[in-house]
Amino acid sequence: MSKINVAVVGATGVVGQEIIKVLEQRKFGVSKIKFLASERSAGRRVSFERKGYTVEALDNRSFKGVDLALFSAGSDVSKEFAPIASKSGCLVIDNSSAFRMDKEVPLMVPEVNPEALKKAKGIIANPNCSTVQMVVVLKPLHDFGQIKRVIVTTFQAVSGTGADAVVELNEQLKAYCQHKEINPKVYPYQIALNVFPHIDVFMKDGSTKEEEKMVKETKKILSHRINVNATTVRVPVLIGHSESINIETVKEIKPEKARKLLDKAKSVQVIDDPEENKYPMPLSVSGTDDCYVGRIRRDSSIKNGLSLWVVADNLRKGAALNAVQIAELALEKKLIGN
Amino acid sequence: MSKINVAVVGATGVVGQEIIKVLEQRKFGVSKIKFLASERSAGRRVSFERKGYTVEALDNRSFKGVDLALFSAGSDVSKEFAPIASKSGCLVIDNSSAFRMDKEVPLMVPEVNPEALKKAKGIIANPNCSTVQMVVVLKPLHDFGQIKRVIVTTFQAVSGTGADAVVELNEQLKAYCQHKEINPKVYPYQIALNVFPHIDVFMKDGSTKEEEKMVKETKKILSHRINVNATTVRVPVLIGHSESINIETVKEIKPEKARKLLDKAKSVQVIDDPEENKYPMPLSVSGTDDCYVGRIRRDSSIKNGLSLWVVADNLRKGAALNAVQIAELALEKKLIGN
Numbered sequence: 001m002s003k004i005n006v007a008v009v010g011a012t013g014v015v016g017q018e019i020i021k022v023l024e025q026r027k028f029g030v031s032k033i034k035f036l037a038s039e040r041s042a043g044r045r046v047s048f049e050r051k052g053y054t055v056e057a058l059d060n061r062s063f064k065g066v067d068l069a070l071f072s073a074g075s076d077v078s079k080e081f082a083p084i085a086s087k088s089g090c091l092v093i094d095n096s097s098a099f100r101m102d103k104e105v106p107l108m109v110p111e112v113n114p115e116a117l118k119k120a121k122g123i124i125a126n127p128n129c130s131t132v133q134m135v136v137v138l139k140p141l142h143d144f145g146q147i148k149r150v151i152v153t154t155f156q157a158v159s160g161t162g163a164d165a166v167v168e169l170n171e172q173l174k175a176y177c178q179h180k181e182i183n184p185k186v187y188p189y190q191i192a193l194n195v196f197p198h199i200d201v202f203m204k205d206g207s208t209k210e211e212e213k214m215v216k217e218t219k220k221i222l223s224h225r226i227n228v229n230a231t232t233v234r235v236p237v238l239i240g241h242s243e244s245i246n247i248e249t250v251k252e253i254k255p256e257k258a259r260k261l262l263d264k265a266k267s268v269q270v271i272d273d274p275e276e277n278k279y280p281m282p283l284s285v286s287g288t289d290d291c292y293v294g295r296i297r298r299d300s301s302i303k304n305g306l307s308l309w310v311v312a313d314n315l316r317k318g319a320a321l322n323a324v325q326i327a328e329l330a331l332e333k334k335l336i337g338n
Numbered sequence: 339m340s341k342i343n344v345a346v347v348g349a350t351g352v353v354g355q356e357i358i359k360v361l362e363q364r365k366f367g368v369s370k371i372k373f374l375a376s377e378r379s380a381g382r383r384v385s386f387e388r389k390g391y392t393v394e395a396l397d398n399r400s401f402k403g404v405d406l407a408l409f410s411a412g413s414d415v416s417k418e419f420a421p422i423a424s425k426s427g428c429l430v431i432d433n434s435s436a437f438r439m440d441k442e443v444p445l446m447v448p449e450v451n452p453e454a455l456k457k458a459k460g461i462i463a464n465p466n467c468s469t470v471q472m473v474v475v476l477k478p479l480h481d482f483g484q485i486k487r488v489i490v491t492t493f494q495a496v497s498g499t500g501a502d503a504v505v506e507l508n509e510q511l512k513a514y515c516q517h518k519e520i521n522p523k524v525y526p527y528q529i530a531l532n533v534f535p536h537i538d539v540f541m542k543d544g545s546t547k548e549e550e551k552m553v554k555e556t557k558k559i560l561s562h563r564i565n566v567n568a569t570t571v572r573v574p575v576l577i578g579h580s581e582s583i584n585i586e587t588v589k590e591i592k593p594e595k596a597r598k599l600l601d602k603a604k605s606v607q608v609i610d611d612p613e614e615n616k617y618p619m620p621l622s623v624s625g626t627d628d629c630y631v632g633r634i635r636r637d638s639s640i641k642n643g644l645s646l647w648v649v650a651d652n653l654r655k656g657a658a659l660n661a662v663q664i665a666e667l668a669l670e671k672k673l674i675g676n
Contacts (some may be wrong), residue, residue, distance in 0.1 A: 113385035149639050153491035153582040155533050155571065177515045194621040195493050195573055195580055197633050197647045202612035206593065206635035225640035231582040231647065235533055236574050242533055243580075244491035244569040255544065274540035283532040293536050297544035301487050309535045309569065309622065 003031035004337040007090070009067045009081065010073025011035035011046050011055055014163045015095055018320035019070050020048055026324060029331070036062050038077060058126055063088040067337045068330075070323055071095055086122030091336045093124050093323045097209075100125040100217060107220050110325045111266045112139045116221075117326075119334060124326055129318030130154050130210065130232065130241055131217040136291040136317070137310045138247070140265040141258060142222055145249035145304070150228045152214060155235045155242040156199055157282060158191060160314050165191075169236055191236050199232040208232055240282025241314040249304045255296045258306060267317065272296050280311035290314055340676040341369035345404045345428070347419065348382050349373035349393055349409025352501045353433055355660035357408050367669070373557045374400050374415060401426040405675045406668075408661055409433060413492045416600060419640035424460030427673050431462050431661045435547075438463040438555060445558050448663045449604045454559075455664075455671060462664055467656030468492050468548065468579055469555040474629040474655070476585070478603040479596060480560055483642070487663060488566045490552060493573045493580040494537055495620060496529060498652050503529075507574055521568050537570040546570055578620025581650040585649055587642045593634045596644060600631055605655065610634050617648035626651055627659055 006023070010016040016037075021028065035046050036054045042057035057060065058077065063069060063085040069086075070093035071078050082092045082099065099105040106116035107125045112135050117124070127135070138147060158165040165166050165186045172192035175182045189196055200209035207215075207230075214230040235242075253261070262270050269279045272294040280292035291312040299305030312318055330336050344361070348354040354375075361368065373384050373393045380395035394400065396415065401407060401423040409416050409423075410433035420430045420437065437443040444454035445463045450473050455462070476485060496503040503524045508584070510530035513520045520528050538547035545553075545568075552568040573580075591599070600608050609618045610632040618630035629650040637643030650656055652661055668674050 023658070034507045054606075107596075129366065148575075151489050151584050151637075151639070153569075155493070155573070173511055176516050177512050188615045189619060190621055193575055194619055195575060196619050197582070197617055198615065206612055206633070229584060229639040229643065229645060230644060231491075231584075231633065233580075233582065235493070237531055237533060242535075242571075244535070244571065246567060246569075274536075274544055274546075277526045277536065279535055281527060281532055281534050283450050283528055295569065296546070299489075300565045301567040307567060309568060 003029045005032045005065040007034050007069040008032050009036045009071040012041045012044050014159050015072040015319045018315040022320045022324045036184045063090050066090040093326050095126045099123050108326050110329050113221050126323045127217045128213040129314040131214050132318050132322050133312035135221050135290045137293050140261040145251040145253040147226050147247050147249050149248040151246040152230050152231045157237040157239050159239045190253045195235050197233045239286040243310045245308045247306050252304045258296050285311050286313050341367045342405040343370045345367050345372050345407040347374045347409040350379045350382050352497050353657045356653040360658045360662045371459045395463045401428050404428040431664050433464045446664050448667050449560050464661045466551040469552050469650040470656050470660050471629045471650035473559050475631050478599040481593040483589040483656040485564050485585050485587050487586040489584040491582045492570045495575040495577050499578045533573050535571045560596050575620045577624040580647045581645045585644050595635050623649050624651050
C-alpha cells in the first residue's frame with residue numbers, strides 16, 4: 001500500500017481521538033499527517049505514533065497536498081470544508097450527517113455495500129453509529145430472507161453525544177454518590193440513573209432526527225424496500241450502543257439458521273447462550289471492533305418474525321473504525337493517492 | 339368503609355415497604371395490622387402509622403382473624419401460605435407469579451379488567467410490574483382500535499429485583515467513582531454503566547420468564563387475541579420502568595386520537611410535547627401513582643401502526659399500589675370483611 005498524506009478534522013473530539021487510535025492500531029500507511037479543528041480547538045496538542053502535533057485551525061488552504069481527510073467535527077464544519085477539501089483533490093470521509101442523504105454521495109459500510117464506492121466523487125459519508133451496527137447484522141439476514149420491516153429500540157451511550165457528555169455522566173455519578181446537587185448542562189435532564197427517549201433534535205412528525213437517520217440510512221445502505229420504525233433512547237452507559245431489533249422477513253429465518261448466517265458474516269460475532277447467561281453487553285464489547293448479536297429468537301407474534309439484541313462500540317464500528325475501513329477500501333481500489 | 343384486619347406478608351422487602359406506605363397514604367381502613375415474613379426476616383421491626391411492629395414468622399395459624407392478606411414475599415412463600423390464608427377465610431392479594439396463570443385466579447388491574455373480581459375465590463393475583471403499566475395504557479387504545487400485535491422493549495429499574503439490587507447498584511456506582519473493583523453479587527454482571535437483556539430466568543425457547551409474563555399476562559388481562567413480543571432489559575435506574583411500545587391495530591388510531599383517548603383514561607397521564615422536551619422519564623415519575631405516556635407517534639412502517647413510550651413507578655402502580663387498589667375494589671364490592 002502506498003503511503004499517503006492524511007488530515008484528521010475534529011481531532012480533539014471523542015470520535016477524532018478514536019480515529020487516531022484506529023489509524024495507529026491498523027498501521028494505516030500514513031506518510032504525513034495533520035490535525036485540524038475549528039478555531040475554538042486550534043492550538044491544542046494531540047499525539048500520533050508517539051509524536052506530538054499541534055491542532056491547526058481549518059482554512060481554505062488546509063487540504064493542499066492532502067490525499068485523505070477524515071472529518072468528524074460536526075455537520076456545519078463538514079458542510080463548509082468538505083467541498084473545499086474535495087475540490088483540492090483529496091478524498092473526504094465524513095462522519096457527520098451533512099452529506100449522508102445526498103444522492104451524489106455514497107453512504108457506506110464496507111461489509112454491507114462496498115459497491116457504493118464506485119459512485120464516489122470526492123466525498124463518502126459514514127453512517128450514523130446506531131445505523132452501522134444494525135445494518136452490519138441485518139445484511140446477512142436480508143440476503144437470505146429479505147427483510148420487510150424492522151422495529152428497533154436503542155440504548156445509546158453518552159459518548160455518542162461527545163466528550164462533554166462523558167464528562168457530564170461521570171460528574172453526575174460523583175455528585176450522586178456525594179449526595180450533591182446535579183445540574184445537567186449537555187442534556188436537558190439528568191442522565192445518571194435515568195433514561196430518556198430523546199437523541200438529536202425532534203422533527204415535525206414527532207420522531208427524533210436520530211430515529212429518522214435510522215429509517216432513511218438503512219434504506220439507502222441496505223434496501224429501499226425495508227421499512228424501519230425506530231425509538232432511540234439515551235441510557236447512562238459510557239461506551240457501547242445496544243439495540244433491541246425485531247424483524248419481519250419474506251422468507252422464514254429460523255433462529256438456528258440466523259445464528260449460522262451471522263456466524264459466517266464478516267465483523268459479526270454471535271454471543272448467544274442464554275443458559276450460560278451469555279449475551280452481548282456494552283461493558284463487554286467496548287473497545288472492540290465487531291458487532292455482537294445475541295438473544296436470537298423466533299417472534300411468534302407474527303409469521304416470519306425474529307428478535308435480536310445487537311451491541312457494538314459506537315465510537316469504533318459506529319464511527320472511527322468504519323471511517324478508516326472505508327479509507328482502506330478506497331486505497332485498495334486506488335481511489336486515493338493516485 | 340368498614341375497618342378490617344390486614345396482614346402484610348413480606349413486609350421488609352421493597353414492595354412490602356411500599357405497600358405499607360400506600361396503605362398509610364390512602365388511609366386504607368385498617369382495624370388491626372400484622373406483619374409477616376419467612377423465618378429469615380422474622381424479628382425485624384417495621385413501622386406503620388407511627389407505631390412500631392415486630393415482623394412475625396409465618397405459620398399455619400398466622401391468618402386467624404385476618405380479613406385481607408397482601409403477599410409480596412416471592413413465589414415459594416405464596417405457593418405455601420396463600421392457600422392456607424385463603425382457607426382461613428381471608429382474601430389474598432398476591433404479588434408473586436405463583437397463581438397468575440391459574441385459571442381459577444383472577445389477574446387484575448382495576449382500571450383494565452375490574453370484572454375479573456367476580457370470579458375471585460379467595461386469591462387474586464397482581465400482575466407483573468412491566469405488564470401492569472403496559473395494559474393500563476393499552477386498554478383505552480384497544481377499546482377504540484382493537485390491538486392485534488404489540489412489540490415492546492423494556493428499560494427496567496433494579497428495584498424490580500429487590501432491595502439487594504438497589505444496594506448493589508449504589509455500591510457499584512460508589513466503587514466506580516472511587517476507582518475500586520466491582521464484584522457483582524445479585525446480577526451475573528455489573529449493572530452500573532451497563533445494560534443487559536436478562537430479567538428473571540431464561541426459558542427453553544430463548545425468551546426470559548419476564549418476557550413470557552408480558553406475553554401471557556397481557557392476553558389474560560386484556561385479550562387473548564393480542565399477540566405480544568417482548569424484550570426485557572435491565573438498566574442502571576433505581577425506580578421506574580420505561581417501555582418502548584409499538585402496536586398494530588385493526589382500526590387506525592391517529593396520534594391525536596390516541597392522545598385524546600389516553601388523556602381521558604383513568605391512571606394515565608399524557609406527557610407528550612417533544613418541542614418542549616417533554617416526555618416521561620423514570621427520574622420524573624418515581625414516587626407517583628399514574629402511568630405516563632409520551633412520544634405518541636404514527637409508525638409509518640405499517641398500515642395501522644403507533645409507537646408509544648410508557649413510564650411508571652414499578653414499585654407503586656407496578657406492584658404495591660395496584661395490590662392495594664384491588665383490595666379497595668374488593669372492599670367496595672363487599673368481598674372483604676363480611
